[in-house]
Amino acid sequence: MTIGRLAEITKVPASAIRYWERHGLLPAPEREGGQRRYPPEAAERITILRTFQQAGLSLAEIGEFQREQPRREVMIRAKITEIQQRMVDLDHAHQLLTHALGCGQEDIVQCPKFRRQMAQWRTANPAP
Template identity: 85%
Template sequence: MSGWTDVEKEERNVRMTIGRLAEITEVPASAIRYWERHGLLPAPERESGQRRYPPEAAERITVLRKCQQAGLSLAEIREFQREQPHREAVIRAKITEIQQRMLDLDHAHQLLTHALSCSEEDIVGCPKFRQQMASWQTPRPAP
């Protein structure tokens, strides 16, 4: 026994059109079809020639969008969906890349924040800023 009520079972079995899926995920139908062609979304069932998607398709699209927002390419997302050992390698590499991007963004934030309050004509000549730049050159210890 699954613990699902009859209504919940029925809702989970309802298949939606690509238009409805596009509407609830706020993703164009053309993107959904593109992801299908490239193996990022499973091919949906068809009823009378129309694509019909299960509710889980919306969840998968949410994951795809989050992966894209995190900077993963479509090829990386495809690899992410593969078997565990292969997926782990992709994830580890992406985590390293994201950590570097976060460090770069932190440095940019420090620069801009300092520039707002710096009274020096040229920020590069500012002793406080030069000290900050020197700290960027020193590798941080690994966590």
Template identity: 70%
Template sequence: MTIGRLAELTGVPASAIRYWERHGLLPAPERHSGQRRYPAEAAGRIVLLRKCQQAGLTLAQIREFQEDQPRRAAMIRTKLAEIEQLRTDLDHAHQLLEHALRCSRQDIVTCPTFQAQMAGWRTTP
């Protein structure tokens, strides 16, 4: 398929596809009459690249993720720990904002319920 069709199928601009090729994240496609021609599985690789980006992986980490090398597992473990910490932080922010909507205190920091929440957050591993 052409780069235009691949872009259409994946919702990723052709410029991003070419960028990923230049940086070794997508294999170079065959060319027919000077046009790039992608196999069907290229769409799956692009979905993987987008998901990795959305998960916060850098281009270097995505490259490492795609390669079968010993550092890959360590990088994945590190990224999973970062994501778990982000989940915890987002959960705390969500709790704070939900409470702030219901709290009648002018200064939420003086609210005993909020103070109890904060104390619980400090003890969360």
């Protein structure tokens, strides 16, 4: 299929597809008459690339998936640790926002309940 068709079915701009090719994230397609011709598997690979991006992986991290297993595992373990910390941070943000909806304090930072919660978060996750 052409790059235009691939862009259409994956909802990814052709410029992004070309960028991923230049950076080795997509295999270079065959050419017919100077035009790129992609196999059907290219759409699946693009879906995976988009999923990785939506999960917060950088292009360099996505590229690690194409490396040898030991190197890939190092990146994956680091990313899992990072995601776990982001989940904690998001949970704290959710608690804060939920509390703020019903809190009568003019300044949320002065709320005793919020201040106790913040102290608990600091105790559970002391700064390095």
